[in-house]
Amino acid sequence: QNSSDSSQEYTSDVFAMDTYMTLTAYGENAQEAVEAGIAEIQRLDDLLSTGKDTSEVAQINANGGGVLSEDTDYLVKRALDIYQSTNGAFDISIYPVMQLWGFTTGNFAVPSESDLAAKLALVDAGKIILSEENGQTSISLPEGMEIDLGGIAKGYTSGRVMDVMKSYGIKSAVINLGGNAHVLGNKTDGSQWKVGIQDPEDENGYLGGVSVTDKAIITSGGYERYFVDKDTGVKYHHIIDPKTGYSANNGLISVTIVSADSTLADGLSTSLFVLGTEDAITYCEEHCAEDGFDAIMEDEDGKLYITDGIYDDFINMNNNKNIEK
Ligand code: ADP
Incomplete structure (x- = not known):
């Protein structure tokens, strides 16, 4: 006591x-x-888990965008700030490349140059569009882009x-x-x-x-x-x-x-x-x-x-x- x-x-x-x-x-x-x-x-x-079909991030990827929750809104903005300050070394749109290498599934494989080039062409967080309305943020991804907040x-x-x-x-x-x-x-x-x-x-x-x-x-x-x-x-x-x-x-x-x-x-x-x-x-x-x-x-x-x-x-x-x- x-x-x-x-x-x-x-x-x-x-x-x-x-x-x-x-x-x-x-x-x-x-x-x-x-x-x-x-x-x-x-x-x-x-x-936040990209690998869970029901997660907010997976839904955004499946739909090419959507309205962000408070947590995801905060994180995406922090990630984009770091993308800017590192000249793109940190890029949450790297996900299609992660998939190609098999890091998302464990089915690892070294991709061909052409497959890699095709996926790399989808990567550029600078093309993510955020818009604010009624105190909420919406995200819009270009065709084929997918994001991953794993980093x-x-x-x-x-x-x-x-x-x-x-x-x-x-x-x-x-x-x-x-x-x-x-x-x-x-x-x-x-x-x-x-x-x-x-x-x-x-x-x-x-x-x-x-x-x-x-x-x-x-x-x-x-x-x-x-x-x-x-x-x-x-x-x-x-x-x-x-x-x-x-x-x-x-x-x-x-x-x-x-x-x-x-x-x-x-x-x-x-x-x-x-x-x-x-x-x-x-x-x-x-x-x-x-x-x-x-x-x-x-x-x-x-x-x-x-x-x-x-x-x-x-x-x-x-x-x-x-x-x-
Ligand atoms: P861990 O999550 O294994 O502790 P890190 O914090 O270093 O390791 O993050 C690695 C994760 O970040 C990868 O699994 C992937 O989801 C993501 N990622 C890989 N490369 C990049 C990159 N250049 N920019 C942003 N995220 C990345």
């Missing part, structure tokens, strides 16, 4: 958005908060889950949505959360970690979802360069974004991976401070790039000396 509120801990798992998710909350109402968080994940999964949905979802948890009075929580981490507040002992970042070349290792408070820590890498072509041995992964239609291969093997804005963090982890080493560094120089994010990126030579804002909070687990600010 004298146990302090913060000693209460509740954890639960859920499979949603094609991945395993774990939610842990501390304090009074921890269980209710986690359960409400899971309900929110399921609500957004039903709304940004989990970041948005973790932010929503944290909002739900906060509404239950929770001040300390950590969630992991299939490698996308998000922490609320600090640990119950008042110290910062320490979040490990997966080593892209070793499933069981870490490339390092970060000490954080109230942040999303979201990583994109070519090691997450991929297949190997039996004939050539070439590895193809699920982050597509909209310029080529092929798996992005521009020098980076892992990009982690740390930000209080989890939607931005998710969109940018994919974007900077596509942009590649040089352009990603330039993007960080121009946007990190103003937009409120930091980046930890590893290139194919094992060199780590860490932006100023997170440099002192990086935990160098491997005694890595090849680090550049």
Whole structure:
């Protein structure tokens, strides 16, 4: 009875958005908060999953447009902002190309040049038309275009889950949505959360970690979802360069974004991976401070790039000396 509120801990798992998710909350109402968080994940999964025929996004794709719900409206606009600021590296209209490669079904195949060119011709988020009427947004897609919010949905979802948890009075929580981490507040002992970042070349290792408070820590890498072509041995992964239609291969093997804005963090982890080493560094120089994010990126030579804002909070687990600010 004298146990302090913060000693209460509740954890639960859920499979949603094609991945395993774990939610842990501390304090009074921890269980209710986690359960409400899971309900929110399921609500957004039903709304945003391109693969679910009944989802709002699937309906938009089937009908070439429609009226957007509040969540989808917000997400599409954030996605289009990132499309603009990354010169098209982030493009939610990449879906027909994802399908062609089999990333949506698991029936992987390297497409012919002509099939790829035909699908790539449908990709250009700049052609998405949004119109506002009576406080509602409608979306209209050109013939053949289909959208996929997979590059940004989990970041948005973790932010929503944290909002739900906060509404239950929770001040300390950590969630992991299939490698996308998000922490609320600090640990119950008042110290910062320490979040490990997966080593892209070793499933069981870490490339390092970060000490954080109230942040999303979201990583994109070519090691997450991929297949190997039996004939050539070439590895193809699920982050597509909209310029080529092929798996992005521009020098980076892992990009982690740390930000209080989890939607931005998710969109940018994919974007900077596509942009590649040089352009990603330039993007960080121009946007990190103003937009409120930091980046930890590893290139194919094992060199780590860490932006100023997170440099002192990086935990160098491997005694890595090849680090550049
Ligand atoms: P994961 O969702 O596996 O954690 P990411 O956050 O990096 O990984 O997002 C990859 C997903 O983003 C793909 O599964 C696909 O749905 C989508 N995607 C792939 N390439 C792009 C791109 N260039 N722009 C926007 N979305 C993309």
